[in-house]
Amino acid sequence: MLTELVPEAMRLSLPLLLLWGAWAIPGALGDSPALSATAPQLDDEEKYSAHMPVHLRCDACRAVAYQMGQYLMKAEAKLHTAASRGQQDLSESEYIDVLDRSCSQNWQDYGVREVNQMKRLIGPGLSKGPEPSISVMVTGGLWSTRLSRTCLQYLGEFGEEQIYKAHQQGQETLEALLCRGTHGSCSAQASVRREEL
Numbered sequence: 001m002l003t004e005l006v007p008e009a010m011r012l013s014l015p016l017l018l019l020w021g022a023w024a025i026p027g028a029l030g031d032s033p034a035l036s037a038t039a040p041q042l043d044d045e046e047k048y049s050a051h052m053p054v055h056l057r058c059d060a061c062r063a064v065a066y067q068m069g070q071y072l073m074k075a076e077a078k079l080h081t082a083a084s085r086g087q088q089d090l091s092e093s094e095y096i097d098v099l100d101r102s103c104s105q106n107w108q109d110y111g112v113r114e115v116n117q118m119k120r121l122i123g124p125g126l127s128k129g130p131e132p133s134i135s136v137m138v139t140g141g142l143w144s145t146r147l148s149r150t151c152l153q154y155l156g157e158f159g160e161e162q163i164y165k166a167h168q169q170g171q172e173t174l175e176a177l178l179c180r181g182t183h184g185s186c187s188a189q190a191s192v193r194r195e196e197l
Helices: 014-024 044-048 054-079 092-104 143-158 160-168 171-179 188-196
Strands: 111-115 118-122
Touching (some): 054 118, 054 171, 092 143, 092 160, 143 160, 143 171, 160 171
Antiparallel strands (some): 111 118
């Protein structure tokens, strides 16, 4: 065999050959551009205020609407068994309990990152467009408390019944109710108020 003809000192192990091959191929290891990302620089309001900063309220509203919708859909799915026929609505006590649980969750999947030189709230239900190849998201701190308070504020403002009825018409309707009304966080009027600050 060929291996018998090669002296012991000349044999290279397969992992060593693969590593050498990756190094020798342009762009394999050393030639690729370095990726870097920095955490967003939070101002004092973003770090210490108990309230959601004005420029993040639209994102927060959309996150709350998404989570309310997800919690309600999961509760409705439990009602639908193979034996049940058609859509069954949650009872008043059930949807009140579900909405309360949606607000009292830990909100750990949400945080802030910089997107196109703007700080944005990031998490489930908030992706818009292409994601950057690398980024840093700041989580923890007051973000979960702020989101929970925002959620409870909407429960108090609109009431569980109106929120549940909007949910039954679809996620877009629920988000429109909470976020896009004349005084909603995502309305054109709110956008003007953010620019004035």
